[in-house]
Amino acid sequence: MINHSYLRFHCDICLKMETGGVDSSILSLTMMEEAEHHHHQFSSISKLLNNAPTTTSVHDLLECPVCTNSMYPPIHQCHNGHTLCSNCKTRVHNRCPTCRQELGDIRCLALEKIAESLEFPCRYISLGCSEIFPYFSKLKHESICTFRPYNCPYAGSDCSVVGNIPYLVAHLRDDHGVDMHSGCTFNHRYVKSNPTEVENATWMLTVFHCFGQYFCLHFEAFQLETSPVYMAFLRFMGDDRDAKNYSYSLEVGGNGRKLTFEGSPRSIRDSHKKVKDSHDGLIIYRNMALFFSGGDRKELKLRVTGRIWKEQQNSECTPNMCS
Template sequence: MSPDSSICNETIDSCLAYADYDMATLNMELRGSLFRKPATGLGGNLGTASNNDVHDLLECPVCVNLMYPPIYQCPNGHTLCSTCKARVHNSCPTCRNELGNIRCLALEKVAESLDLPCRYQWLGCNDIFPYYSKLKHEKNCKYRPYNCPYAGGECSVTGDISHLVAHLKEDHKVDMHDGCTFNHRYVKSNPHEVENATWMLTVFNCFGRQFCLHFEAFNIGMAPVYMAFLRFMGDEEEARRFSYTLEVGGRGRKLTWQGIPRSIRDSHRKVRDSQDGLIIQRNLALFFSGGDRQELKLKVAGRIWREQ
């Protein structure tokens, strides 16, 4: 081999070595920029989200939610979450190949390295969380939408308070009243029909907030009762700043209830089943109604005030 040939080979090897070094350095920088975690605790922190491209890779093509292990893939590498895998009858939604039970372990490892924004960022939550802490946070995030408090049917509408107030008024035709005191009259022609009885909801605007007054009939064991209770359209912490009284009576008798309104974060059924409100047995309600006890005529008075 000639001297010139030896020098040329050394030069090529040197260039390749530098190219490998540059590529390795670039890969490390990319990994750092994509997956580096900020030095914060698990409670969440203000900051910017992880790389959007990686975020898109973790988005399930069926439900469009972020995927959590186990993440499945078809033989062609298309991924989807475990929940949607059961929905698509083991057929890849992208290429229609059979899915099988192939795990995408590489994507699961990527997920473990990420910090992501709360899904309710668009509603005002600016916290960033480690990937596996994100779900736990979102279940209790104070910015998450509220469920519609109307329980006369399975209403699936969610949103912020102003949206739900408009929804209750326009779609459910709920009565809206201003003021912190009220006196409502409930009339039912056949009070012996307790199960599936029509219940009523009234919304009060008070102290710049909204309160839902519920009145309905149901059974506690075998005993038919009527119940009135108040729910606050907001979080539990703010609900505890208010108190209310309910009063019902007739013929010189009176029942009074004082309590704290429950947040609409608690479902209507949960509040009702906890019996956290004014409960009137049917016989007593009919006694209060007077007449021949064949028609319910109850007056429920109440007041809401802010605790100091």
């Protein structure tokens, strides 16, 4: 797994140079400069490895002391051999977080070489992912791992809660007071007094439990260029590849007119702002919304109805199918 001979070769050169065991005429100037340049990092890593009884300890060497994430090349070190990742090098203003020495531009090539021979479990192993990857493939997997936690999908506040879907459903119900509904058809009435201006606003109206999955219904009010609009859309509480298995329709109307929208729900991996900015939903201009309300412009009354269905079945939802 670990190329100890690679480390011993460099460390032996350093040791013999220190004790005078190597005739300087044998070593070329280039080799001496290279050995001197890497002396601190190779001897430091060698000492750490000698005290590391298990592979887990070697993995610990690759943990950045600042952000505690695994380090990937370029791995930096100070003159005393303390290492940290390239992202944190800027965060600590080029000062070693351990000994406060200036970091400079020293690369820890020995640790980078060790990393190439290691395999790591996915960081989401505690959430159910059992995959193991070569060190340099781990990051790519983790960016798309289906077990990675979701951000809270609640709209209208900067909620920092993360977790799996059952946890977030309970969080939305208990902490945000979102209504829960079983079934895949819905009928919502939105009322607003004095709708002469549309201010930027966002609401999560309901979470639906349908086909064993959860869906969030959102309602937005914002300016589209110079026109005030309302927008309704659905998000799927799961990954994008599963969201594509479902479709939904929305409808709003009144006074003999109606607007409809049909599409696939977006995954909550996409923020509600991203969905809103893409205009991927039912958009109702304010004048049309007031017309649906009766046209008196004193109160906005919108009734939004909708339906969710599963594409594989290509059939309308029944109560038995939705629960």
